[in-house]
Each structure stands twice: as C-alpha cells, then as structure tokens.
Amino acid sequence: MAVTQDQLKTLADKARRIRIDVLKMLNGSGSGHTGGSLSAADLATALYFYKMKYDAKKPDWKERDYFILSKGHAAPLLYTVLAHAGFIEHAELCTLRKLGSRLQGHPDSKCMPGVEISTGSLGQGLSVANGIALAHKIDKAPNRVYALLGDGELQEGQVWEAAMSAAHYKLDNLCALIDNNGLQIDGPVDRVMGVEPIAAKWRAFGWEVLEIDGHDMAKIVTALDMAETVKRKPTAIICRTVKGKGSSVFEGKVEFHGTTPSKEELEIALKELSEETVCR
Amino acid sequence: MGGNVTQKVATRDAYGDALVNLGKKRTDVVVLDADLSGSTKTAKFAKAFPDRFFNMGIAEQDMMGTAAGFAVAGKLPFVSTFAVFATGRAWEQVRQSICYPNLNVKVVASHSGISVGEDGGSHQSVEDIAVMRVIPHMTVIVPADGPETLQAIEAVAEYDGPCYVRVGRNKVPTLFGEDYTFKIGKAHVFNEGKDAAIIATGLMVAEALKARDQLKMEGIDASVINMSTIKPLDVEAVVAASRRCGAIVTAEEHSIIGGLGGAVAEALSEAAPAPLVRVGIKDKFGTSGDFDGLMKHYELSAEFIVAAVKEAIKKKR
Numbered sequence: 001m002a003v004t005q006d007q008l009k010t011l012a013d014k015a016r017r018i019r020i021d022v023l024k025m026l027n028g029s030g031s032g033h034t035g036g037s038l039s040a041a042d043l044a045t046a047l048y049f050y051k052m053k054y055d056a057k058k059p060d061w062k063e064r065d066y067f068i069l070s071k072g073h074a075a076p077l078l079y080t081v082l083a084h085a086g087f088i089e090h091a092e093l094c095t096l097r098k099l100g101s102r103l104q105g106h107p108d109s110k111c112m113p114g115v116e117i118s119t120g121s122l123g124q125g126l127s128v129a130n131g132i133a134l135a136h137k138i139d140k141a142p143n144r145v146y147a148l149l150g151d152g153e154l155q156e157g158q159v160w161e162a163a164m165s166a167a168h169y170k171l172d173n174l175c176a177l178i179d180n181n182g183l184q185i186d187g188p189v190d191r192v193m194g195v196e197p198i199a200a201k202w203r204a205f206g207w208e209v210l211e212i213d214g215h216d217m218a219k220i221v222t223a224l225d226m227a228e229t230v231k232r233k234p235t236a237i238i239c240r241t242v243k244g245k246g247s248s249v250f251e252g253k254v255e256f257h258g259t260t261p262s263k264e265e266l267e268i269a270l271k272e273l274s275e276e277t278v279c280r
Numbered sequence: 281m282g283g284n285v286t287q288k289v290a291t292r293d294a295y296g297d298a299l300v301n302l303g304k305k306r307t308d309v310v311v312l313d314a315d316l317s318g319s320t321k322t323a324k325f326a327k328a329f330p331d332r333f334f335n336m337g338i339a340e341q342d343m344m345g346t347a348a349g350f351a352v353a354g355k356l357p358f359v360s361t362f363a364v365f366a367t368g369r370a371w372e373q374v375r376q377s378i379c380y381p382n383l384n385v386k387v388v389a390s391h392s393g394i395s396v397g398e399d400g401g402s403h404q405s406v407e408d409i410a411v412m413r414v415i416p417h418m419t420v421i422v423p424a425d426g427p428e429t430l431q432a433i434e435a436v437a438e439y440d441g442p443c444y445v446r447v448g449r450n451k452v453p454t455l456f457g458e459d460y461t462f463k464i465g466k467a468h469v470f471n472e473g474k475d476a477a478i479i480a481t482g483l484m485v486a487e488a489l490k491a492r493d494q495l496k497m498e499g500i501d502a503s504v505i506n507m508s509t510i511k512p513l514d515v516e517a518v519v520a521a522s523r524r525c526g527a528i529v530t531a532e533e534h535s536i537i538g539g540l541g542g543a544v545a546e547a548l549s550e551a552a553p554a555p556l557v558r559v560g561i562k563d564k565f566g567t568s569g570d571f572d573g574l575m576k577h578y579e580l581s582a583e584f585i586v587a588a589v590k591e592a593i594k595k596k597r
Contacts, residue, residue, distance in 0.1 A: 066352075066353075108380075108381070109381045110380075110381055110382055116352055117348060117349070117352055117377065117381055117383075118376065118377075118380045118381040119376075120376070121372060121376040124341075124345050124373060124376055124377050125345075126345075127341070127342045127343075127344070127345020127346050127348070127349065127373075127377070128345045128346070128348045128349040128352065128377055129349060130342075130345070130346050130349055131345065131346035131347060131348060131349015131350040131351075131352065131353065131357075132349040132350075132352050132353045133349070134334065134349070134350065135310070135349065135350050135353030135354070135355050136353060138310075138331060138332065157341075158341040158342055158345065158373070161337075161339035161341060161342035162342050162346075164337070164339070164342075165336055165339065165342055165346065168337075169334070
C-alpha cells in the first residue's frame with residue numbers, strides 16, 4: 001500500500017508544527033536540547049503518525065508498537081510528539097524541566113505516559129529495545145520495536161554489544177534509526193571520535209541497512225515500510241540529517257546541541273517555519 | 281532450627297534449582313546469562329526451558345539492558361553472572377535501565393566475595409553489596425544457605441521491583457530446616473544473647489554460629505542474627521539487639537565499608553548507639569588462594585568473630 005502525496009503533505013506539515021512546538025517549549029524552559037530534537041523531528045513524526053500502532057488513551061495496550069528514544073536528550077521532541085499523539089495535553093509542554101513536572105530533562109518512564117523506558121545515559125536504549133523485541137518473539141506476537149539513536153551515541157561500546165545480540169537473535173521485529181546529524185557536544189563527530197563508516201559497521205554486524213535523507217518524508221516512510229518486510233535480521237536506517245533542521249538559526253550549529261533559543265531567535269525561526277505569532 | 285549443618289550446599293546450586301522450580305510455575309520467567317551459565321547454575325534452567333534462556337555472551341552491559349526490555353514487555357527476567365561483573369562492569373546499566381525506571385528485574389550474582397578463591401582479586405567482588413545498596417529502588421539480599429536461597433528466590437519473584445541477590449560458589453552448611461520462613465526485610469534471630477550480638481550475612485552466618493558456641497564455652501552469651509536482607513535493613517532487629525546486648529559485631533564476606541557493617545553502623549548510630557566491631561575485608565582487594573586459607577588471610581573465620589565479640593564487649597561502658 002503506497003503512501004499518497006496527500007499523506008506525505010500532511011506528515012510534512014505535522015513535522016513542521018512539531019518543530020514549532022519544540023522551539024516554543026525550549027524557549028519557555030530556557031534549558032534543553034534543541035539541535036538533536038530538530039534533526040530527528042521528521043523521523044519521529046513518521047513513526048508516530050504513519051507507522052506505529054498505539055493507543056494514546058491506553059499507553060500499555062498489549063498490541064502497541066514500542067518506541068525507545070535511546071538518544072534521551074531529544075526529550076523535547078518526544079514530549080511534543082506525545083502531545084500531538086494525544087498521550088498528554090499540549091498545555092503540559094510548558095512544564096518541561098520544571099520541579100514536579102512529568103516532563104523530566106530526559107525521559108522518565110515512571111511518570112510519563114508513552115515513555116517505555118527511562119533514557120538519558122547514552123548507549124543503553126538499543127539493549128532495552130532488544131529485550132522488548134525478544135519478549136515478543138518468544139510470544140510470537142507481531143508488535144514491532146523502534147529505537148532512535150544518535151550518531152555520536154554510536155561511540156558507546158554497549159551499542160555494539162546490542163547490535164551483536166540483535167543480529168544473533170534475528171530480531172526482524174526491531175528497527176533502529178540512526179539520526180546521523182554529524183555533530184555532538186564538543187564538535188563534529190568525525191573530529192571528536194569518528195564513527196564512519198556507519199552503514200558498513202551495521203552491515204558487518206549482520207543488520208539490513210538502509211541509507212536515506214532523514215528529512216525526506218517519502219524516503220522515511222518507504223524505509224520504514226521496507227524494514228517491516230526484512231526477515232530474520234534487524235534493520236538499521238541510517239538517516240542523514242541536519243542538526244537544528246528547520247531554521248537557519250540552528251542548522252548545523254553545534255552550540256545549539258544543549259542550548260535553547262532566545263525570544264529573538266525563536267521569532268526568526270517561527271517566521272522561517274511559517275508561523276506568524278509567538279503564543280506565550 | 282531443624283537445619284542439618286553436616287549437609288552442605290552451595291547457594292548457587294540452590295539458585296539453579298529454585299529457577300527450575302520457578303520456571304515450572306511461571307511461564308513469564310526468562311533467564312539471561314553472560315557466558316557463565318555453568319558456573320552460575322542457570323544452565324539448569326537453560327536445559328529445562330531452552331526457549332526462555334538467553335545467553336548474551338560476554339557482554340554484561342547489554343545483558344542488563346536486555347533484561348530491562350524483557351521487564352518492560354511484562355516478563356520476569358533473572359540475570360546472572362559473577363558478582364564483580366554484574367555489579368561492577370554493568371553498574372550504570374543497573375542504575376539507569378533497571379533501578380531508575382524501577383523495573384522488575386532480578387539480578388542474581390554468584391561467585392561473590394572471596395568465594396571465587398583461586399581466580400584472585402580481579403574476580404573477587406568485595407564491594408558488590410555496597411554499590412548495589414546505594415542505588416534507590418534496589419533491594420539487596422544475601423542468603424545464608426541453600427534452603428534460604430530457595431525461599432529468597434521465590435520471594436523476589438513475588439516482589440515487584442529490582443532485586444540483587446548475592447550467592448556464592450562454595451558449599452556452605454545448611455542452617456535452616458523446613459520450619460524456616462524467609463521474608464524480605466526481616467532478620468532471623470537464632471538466639472537472644474545478653475553480652476553481645478553478632479549480626480551476620482551470607483556464608484558468615486555459619487561462622488557466627490561457630491563463634492557463638494566457642495564463646496559460650498568461655499562464658500560469654502552472644503546472640504546470632506542472620507541479616508539476609510541488607511536493604512531494606514531490619515532496623516528494628518538491630519535496635520533490639522543493641523538494647524538487649526549493648527555491643528554489636530557485624531560479620532560479612534565483603535568490605536567493611538558500605539556493606540552490612542556500614543548499614544548496621546548507620547542504623548545503630550541513628551537509633552540505638554552501641555559499640556560496634558566490623559568483621560569483614562578491611563578495605564583490601566582479594567587475592568588468589570584456597571577458600572579456607574582466604575577466610576583466615578582476611579580474618580573472617582570464626583576465631584576472628586570470637587575476638588571481635590570480646591573487643592566489642594570491652595568497649596561497653
């Protein structure tokens with residue numbers, strides 16, 4: 001069942017609105033990770049509004065697909081997506097990182113509906129995704145598991161332990177998306193600690209590998225559909241992205257890894273994202 | 281207590297049996313090991329339930345995360361390897377992926393303390409109780425013998441939340457009979473002495489009982505308490521022992537820093553101060569040797585508990 005042009009247009013517009021809400025939220029909180037939330041916005045949008053099965057009113061629904069945000073610092077993106085999907089009210093987004101909020105700096109599954117596991121310490125999410133995928137394999141259940149990793153995160157050794165075990169256990173119900181935005185806190189990934197060739201590494205570990213433009217909605221949904229047809233091995237989708245994607249204020253700027261937009265920067269970004277007013 | 285001290289069972293063997301029993305009763309139990317299933321005795325479960333056993337290879341960090349994933353999906357995972365790797369190599373995975381989200385994962389680690397003997401200091405975990413105890417949400421249990429291990433495994437399976445259970449390689453005397461009931465967080469008082477109380481855990485409970493009998497011959501009436509749950513600590517039992525005896529000795533096959541001795545010291549100093557002498561490994565790494573030799577080398581065997589009790593009594597005003 002091919003995706004229609006109308007569907008793609010709707011998804012792209014959804015991603016645009018999610019970026020706007022992410023930026024407003026980060027401007028409001030004054031603390032949080034901007035660049036990596038924006039780079040993965042199209043990927044998360046495609047997962048939640050095209051591919052995944054879930055029931056926002058019943059987060060522990062047995063037939064749901066699972067999403068693990070291994071790059072937990074993209075929490076602002078996850079919370080915004082969860083609000084758009086109906087897990088929480090939009091109004092709650094303004095509580096990000098505040099004392100008593102369910103919207104912790106990094107996702108906390110104890111309090112946040114729709115968050116399957118607490119993440120934030122990098123390199124751990126894929127192992128958890130493997131466990132969920134294995135559990136459904138032994139139950140012969142059709143649920144699928146998606147994990148989103150950063151490219152800098154690939155420097156963590158545990159990622160490769162998990163890559164090995166996912167292939168060993170032939171987890172074809174698992175799909176890892178790599179947000180290959182090329183930047184990490186201290187600078188370009190290839191200068192801090194090179195991780196290339198990324199695709200060849202995952203192939204060598206026994207994974208099916210797809211390489212796409214991570215901002216091309218048609219390519220993203222096609223890759224997600226293809227991953228579902230792969231048998232007896234897990235799929236890694238290497239998504240080439242731009243850190244801070246959506247506005248010239250943030251694009252490719254390493255300083256926006258862990259800083260938030262000022263009011264002026266937000267205004268510019270919202271104009272570029274075709275949003276006239278700052279609703280605060 | 282109805283136990284038969286001439287009968288000896290390693291707590292890891294009891295763990296292996298307990299897992300098989302549990303696997304028969306509950307289909308949600310899954311077991312993960314990191315290439316040590318023969319040693320940790322999870323191989324018994326692997327043989328009985330091959331579809332629910334997962335060898336994760338020599339990759340403890342990934343194993344902890346995978347166990348967390350099983351728990352997210354509603355399974356009851358038991359994870360085993362040597363104590364030094366489970367609690368050291370994978371400490372942050374236990375913290376972030378298991379304890380922080382408060383997941384129902386049971387980490388049961390064998391070859392704890394100096395019980396791994398000849399392998400030496402790289403493999404002897406003398407810090408595991410301390411580093412597990414400090415993590416919020418974590419329950420820490422050190423069974424004293426085979427029967428208590430069987431019951432402890434049943435108990436942690438019933439309990440909802442992360443648990444660390446420490447089992448050993450060596451055969452230890454059976455102290456408990458069928459009349460014994462293990463409860464998480466409840467100490468067992470063997471006898472209420474009046475001169476000093478020995479609070480012991482794990483294989484040191486048998487040593488404490490030997491020390492008590494020796495002391496009795498010398499006219500000293502010492503209480504022996506099995507503190508198999510280190511966290512949550514049975515503070516009531518510690519306070520009662522302090523009020524009754526006025527002097528406390530702790531005995532553990534672990535560093536005197538942060539383990540049973542540390543936990544008891546915290547409870548005593550806040551609730552019922554009394555002189556305390558800690559028998560344990562005195563801020564040192566392990567070393568190669570046979571088990572009995574190591575028990576003397578690290579001043580853990582019964583005669584050192586006897587000396588500690590006398591020292592504690594001397595400290596009484």
